[in-house]
Amino acid sequence: MASTIGKDAELNVSAQEAPGSHKHDGPPTGVGELNFDEYTQGGLALLLWVLGLLLAGSGLCVWLELGCMIPRSGGEKVYLEAAYRRPKLLITVVFAVQAVALGFTAQGCIVFVSNMALAAGNTASEWEERGIAIAVISFITLLHVFLPNWGIRAMNAIGVMKIVLLLFIVVTGWVVLSGRVHRIPDPYASFHNSFAGSATSSNLYATALFKVLNSFSGWSNAAYVLNEIRDPIRTLKIAAPAGLGICGVLYLLANVAYYAAATPEEIANSGVTVASYFMGKVFGTAAKRALSVLIALSAFGNVMTVTFAQSRVNQELAKEGVIPFPTFWASSWPFGSPSSGLLLHFIPSLIVIVAIPFGDAYNFILDLEGYPSSIINFLVVSGLFYLRWAEPSLPRPFKVWWPVAIFFMAGQAFQVVAPFIRPPGGKGDTSLPYWLYPVVGISVLLAGVVYWAVWQKLLPAIGRYRLVPEHVVLNDGTTVAVYRKRRDGG
Numbered sequence: 001m002a003s004t005i006g007k008d009a010e011l012n013v014s015a016q017e018a019p020g021s022h023k024h025d026g027p028p029t030g031v032g033e034l035n036f037d038e039y040t041q042g043g044l045a046l047l048l049w050v051l052g053l054l055l056a057g058s059g060l061c062v063w064l065e066l067g068c069m070i071p072r073s074g075g076e077k078v079y080l081e082a083a084y085r086r087p088k089l090l091i092t093v094v095f096a097v098q099a100v101a102l103g104f105t106a107q108g109c110i111v112f113v114s115n116m117a118l119a120a121g122n123t124a125s126e127w128e129e130r131g132i133a134i135a136v137i138s139f140i141t142l143l144h145v146f147l148p149n150w151g152i153r154a155m156n157a158i159g160v161m162k163i164v165l166l167l168f169i170v171v172t173g174w175v176v177l178s179g180r181v182h183r184i185p186d187p188y189a190s191f192h193n194s195f196a197g198s199a200t201s202s203n204l205y206a207t208a209l210f211k212v213l214n215s216f217s218g219w220s221n222a223a224y225v226l227n228e229i230r231d232p233i234r235t236l237k238i239a240a241p242a243g244l245g246i247c248g249v250l251y252l253l254a255n256v257a258y259y260a261a262a263t264p265e266e267i268a269n270s271g272v273t274v275a276s277y278f279m280g281k282v283f284g285t286a287a288k289r290a291l292s293v294l295i296a297l298s299a300f301g302n303v304m305t306v307t308f309a310q311s312r313v314n315q316e317l318a319k320e321g322v323i324p325f326p327t328f329w330a331s332s333w334p335f336g337s338p339s340s341g342l343l344l345h346f347i348p349s350l351i352v353i354v355a356i357p358f359g360d361a362y363n364f365i366l367d368l369e370g371y372p373s374s375i376i377n378f379l380v381v382s383g384l385f386y387l388r389w390a391e392p393s394l395p396r397p398f399k400v401w402w403p404v405a406i407f408f409m410a411g412q413a414f415q416v417v418a419p420f421i422r423p424p425g426g427k428g429d430t431s432l433p434y435w436l437y438p439v440v441g442i443s444v445l446l447a448g449v450v451y452w453a454v455w456q457k458l459l460p461a462i463g464r465y466r467l468v469p470e471h472v473v474l475n476d477g478t479t480v481a482v483y484r485k486r487r488d489g490g
Helices: 043-069 076-083 090-102 106-120 126-146 148-177 202-228 232-261 264-268 274-283 285-319 339-355 358-390 402-420 436-463
Strands: 465-473 479-487
Touching (some): 076 090, 076 285, 090 339, 090 436, 106 126, 106 339, 106 358, 126 148, 126 285, 126 339, 202 232, 202 285, 202 358, 274 285, 285 479
Antiparallel strands (some): 465 479
C-alpha cells in the first residue's frame, strides 16, 4: 500500500513553474530544472506546495467516500460510471481514451536518465538518452509481467528509500538553517522579501500547480487496485491519509531545506536539478553525484508504481469491452499479472519517449497529463454530489465534509480555466505555445466522445444493427464483456 501513496514528486521538484514572476526567455535547459529568473522569490513556491497538499488532501477525502462506498478496482472509472449512467458507456469510453492515451510514465524515465547522466558526469546524445529511457520502461514492464511479486517488493523497498532520503534532506536543511554550514553564509537569504515581485498571471500559477499536484498524485493510485487489497475499506481509510500526510510534510520541509541552501537565482543558474544542487552546495561534488543516483532510483520506483496501477486500470477498461480487442487486453495470461494491460501502458510511453524532444518533454508531459485529469476530477466530485442526492441510502463508511469537496471542485475548475489565460510575453513553461497542452488535453477527451458516437451510434445506424454485450470467460478466469452485432429482429 505504501508504494501507491505518493507518486514520487521527484525529489528534484521545487514548484518548478511560477513560484514567483517568470520571464521565460526560453525553454528549460535541462530535464527537471527549475525555470527561475531574477524576479523569482521563494515565498509563493512554498505556498504552492501548501496549496497542492490541501488540494490533494481534499481530493483524497472525495476518493475515500467513493472508494469506501464502491470498493472495487478502477478508481475514477468506477466512480464516473456510478454517477454518469446516460448516455450508456459514454463516460466509460471518454475515460478509457484519456487513460490509455495519456496514462504513460515517460516522464519518470526521463528523470531517471537525466540524473544517471549527472551522476556519471557524462554528456549523452539525445538518442542515447532515449535508448536508456526505453530500456527502463521495457525492463519494468517485463518485471511486472513475469515477476509481479518481485515488482511489488521492489516498489516497497524504493518507497522506504525515498522516505529515508527525504528525511535526510529535511534534517540537513535544519542544520543549514542553524548556521553551522560555513559553505552557506546566509541560510535565510531566500526568505527575505520572499513575496516581492511575484507573478500576477494565473497561467503561470496553473502550470506550477500541475507540477506540484503531480508530486502528490499517488493519493489516487490505491483506488485503482482495491480488488488486490485485503480489507480495502479499513486499509484505505488508514493508509491513504497517513501516506499523503507523511509525503506532504516531507515535500514541504524538503523545499524549505532547498531554499535554505540556495537562492532561487542560484538554482536557476545551476543547470542541474535542485536536489542535486542542494547536496553539492552543502556537501560537495561527490555528494551531488551520489544524490543523483538516489533520485534516479526514486524516479525508477515512480515508473514502477504508476505502471503497476495503470495496467490494472487498462485491464478493468478492457473487461468493460470499450477497448478494441477486449479479450486480448483483459487477459492475465500466462502469469496472473495483467500482461496485456501492461503492454497497453507500454505503447504510449514508448511513443512519447521517442517522439517528444527531451528539452521540452518533462514539463509538457506533466502539463498534458494534468489538464484532462483536472476535468476528470471535476466530473468525479460533481458525481459525488449527484450520488448523494440520487442515492442517499447507499452505505458510506466515510463521508467527506461538503466544504472540502467544494474546495477540491474549485481547485479543479481553476486548473481547467487558467491555462488559457495568456502569460507574460505569451511564453509558457516550454518552447511550445502556452495553450497547446490544454488544447491537446481537451482534444483527447473529445476524441473519446467521437469514438463513442461512431462505435455506439453511427456505425450501428449505417449497418442496421445493434450492439449487445455478451460476457465471455477467458481461460484464466477473467470475465470480459464483448459487444456482438445483432441485426434488427435478431
